[in-house]
Amino acid sequence: MEDIFEGQLNLMNTVDEDNILWNGNVWNKGVYGNLICKNLTIKVITNAQNKPVYYIGIYSNPDAAYMPFNGERFDDEDAFLISKQEIEIISGRIEEQYGDQKRFAIMSLQFLGGLRKLFEANQRMHGKFLTIANNGLKEDAELSILAIPRTDIIILAIDDSHNVEGNLTPTEETGIKDIVKRLEYVLKRIQITLGLEQLEIKFNIGVAIFEKHGSTTNEVLKNSLVALEVLTKFKKENMLIYNEAYYDYIREDLIIREGLRTAFEKNELKLVYQPQFSLKDDQLYGFEALVRWHNDQLGNVTPDRFIPILEETEDIYRLGMYVIDRALEEFKSLQNNISGLRLSINLSSKEFANNAVLEYLFRQKTHFDDLGVKLCIEITETTLVENMEHIKDRIQWLQNKGFEVAIDDFGTGYSSLGYLKEMYADELKIDRMFIRDFPERDDGKLIRAVISMGKEMKLSLVVEGIETVEQYEWIRNSGCDLYQGYYGAKPLSLSDIEALINQSMH
Ligand code: C2E
Ligand code: MG
Ligand code: MG
Numbered sequence: 001m002e003d004i005f006e007g008q009l010n011l012m013n014t015v016d017e018d019n020i021l022w023n024g025n026v027w028n029k030g031v032y033g034n035l036i037c038k039n040l041t042i043k044v045i046t047n048a049q050n051k052p053v054y055y056i057g058i059y060s061n062p063d064a065a066y067m068p069f070n071g072e073r074f075d076d077e078d079a080f081l082i083s084k085q086e087i088e089i090i091s092g093r094i095e096e097q098y099g100d101q102k103r104f105a106i107m108s109l110q111f112l113g114g115l116r117k118l119f120e121a122n123q124r125m126h127g128k129f130l131t132i133a134n135n136g137l138k139e140d141a142e143l144s145i146l147a148i149p150r151t152d153i154i155i156l157a158i159d160d161s162h163n164v165e166g167n168l169t170p171t172e173e174t175g176i177k178d179i180v181k182r183l184e185y186v187l188k189r190i191q192i193t194l195g196l197e198q199l200e201i202k203f204n205i206g207v208a209i210f211e212k213h214g215s216t217t218n219e220v221l222k223n224s225l226v227a228l229e230v231l232t233k234f235k236k237e238n239m240l241i242y243n244e245a246y247y248d249y250i251r252e253d254l255i256i257r258e259g260l261r262t263a264f265e266k267n268e269l270k271l272v273y274q275p276q277f278s279l280k281d282d283q284l285y286g287f288e289a290l291v292r293w294h295n296d297q298l299g300n301v302t303p304d305r306f307i308p309i310l311e312e313t314e315d316i317y318r319l320g321m322y323v324i325d326r327a328l329e330e331f332k333s334l335q336n337n338i339s340g341l342r343l344s345i346n347l348s349s350k351e352f353a354n355n356a357v358l359e360y361l362f363r364q365k366t367h368f369d370d371l372g373v374k375l376c377i378e379i380t381e382t383t384l385v386e387n388m389e390h391i392k393d394r395i396q397w398l399q400n401k402g403f404e405v406a407i408d409d410f411g412t413g414y415s416s417l418g419y420l421k422e423m424y425a426d427e428l429k430i431d432r433m434f435i436r437d438f439p440e441r442d443d444g445k446l447i448r449a450v451i452s453m454g455k456e457m458k459l460s461l462v463v464e465g466i467e468t469v470e471q472y473e474w475i476r477n478s479g480c481d482l483y484q485g486y487y488g489a490k491p492l493s494l495s496d497i498e499a500l501i502n503q504s505m506h
Pocket of ligand 3: 409410
């Protein structure tokens with residue numbers, strides 16, 4: 001075992017009140033040559049005269065010493081997914097391997113799902129993966145694979161100098177894609193079961209190429225981790241090659257994170273209301289409340305950008321409550337008669353899964369009842385397929401309490417018709433993407449199919465994103481019930497909806 005101390009073991013130090021003499025990370029070299037980090041605490045046991053009699057070393061998971069990714073550390077040129085020391089040690093190892101020939105790419109691979117937990121619990125698994133990945137990839141190229149503590153990350157450095165005729169060319173995009181495919185193939189041969197469950201091997205890979213994405217190994221490694229970090233947010237593919245713009249993206253992300261902490265207190269969140277119209281008689285049917293965030297430093301930030309970040313913390317639970325409170329206050333202040341109109345409120349999947357949020361909405365609903373305003377809760381189709389527990393019961397609970405429930409962004413969430421049918425929602429909102437290109441680049445076949453699917457479920461159908469008169473004319477004869485979109489009206493401020501309601505009364 002080879003120990004590399006990251007801190008100074010200074011026995012002259014005085015101990016603190018827990019009798020801890022030293023705490024820091026210790027690196028062990030595992031049997032497979034990978035680096036494994038542990039957190040070591042040295043405690044002193046003293047006798048009655050306060051003289052040290054024993055020193056006890058306690059190893060624990062390095063999580064304790066792991067600091068989450070935050071602004072200071074990033075500005076400090078420090079790492080986020082892994083620590084600065086880890087970056088230094090790993091780039092040192094890679095340099096040792098390649099010397100001064102620099103035709104290599106660094107791939108940072110992070111395991112996902114259940115496998116990730118398994119890795120965190122069992123560092124041996126890491127070794128197994130390293131050996132298999134090594135055997136699967138090594139025939140064509142020089143390869144260096146290093147595991148990192150909190151053990152869901154593996155760093156691969158792959159060289160292509162011996163590979164003029166081979167197909168592993170990690171310094172080109174196509175070559176990288178081939179390697180990722182090969183890695184997937186190799187790793188999928190490992191069968192891992194947890195209890196009765198067979199774990200699926202899923203991972204994300206962030207890639208950076210030497211010279212193109214950094215002039216030192218350290219920088220290339222860091223940028224592969226930046227790509228990995230960005231990938232985790234996009235969640236679309238499992239591999240991303242570094243691009244300079246990502247650095248800005250992550251920096252902006254940090255500012256958003258920072259700004260969101262005080263957004264509620266500073267009253268920076270506002271609501272706009274997008275009207276929904278009935279297709280039968282073109283009358284105003286109701287509104288969808290949409291949140292807006294204006295921040296001094298960032299300007300206007302779209303909900304698609306900040307809601308996923310809010311969802312990372314408990315703050316997301318404040319959103320739905322804030323929206324209903326604010327809407328209530330604003331609706332009460334309206335001078336018009338709004339009885340008979342409907343207000344739709346969006347809930348993200350985490351909010352929808354939270355009892356306190358649903359109960360709060362119910363409590364506030366009585367005030368909307370007094371105004372004669374119906375409430376509709378919009379949940380996305382993705383929320384449904386996320387396999388949440390008791391989802392059907394939740395929908396029913398809301399309906400029993402007098403809410404309507406709409407499935408938002410219908411057609412984008414890959415749920416089966418049978419499954420949707422079982423949910424007994426009241427309304428389907430057909431996503432904007434189905435009408436967006438009509439009629440120029442789309443003959444309407446797809447939306448027709450989606451509408452007929454919706455009809456089969458005997459639900460009220462809303463078409464979102466109607467922007468042009470052609471789209472409106474077409475949708476008018478489609479058998480749908482409501483429409484929403486810039487053609488009817490953009491999301492409006494309170495005073496604008498006041499005017500609109502007045503207008504529609506005449
Ligand atoms: P959504 O619920 O599907 O809302 C419709 C989005 O499409 C809104 O974007 C709206 O401004 C936009 N839109 C409406 N008509 C048109 C059109 O004709 N053309 C185009 N190009 N766009 C149109 P927005 O306001 O940026 O909201 C995006 C998403 O953020 C919403 O999608 C919803 O999922 C989420 N969201 C918004 N407000 C809230 C909220 O208060 N709570 C939660 N949990 N999510 C919210
Ligand atoms: Mg919506
Ligand atoms: Mg939608």
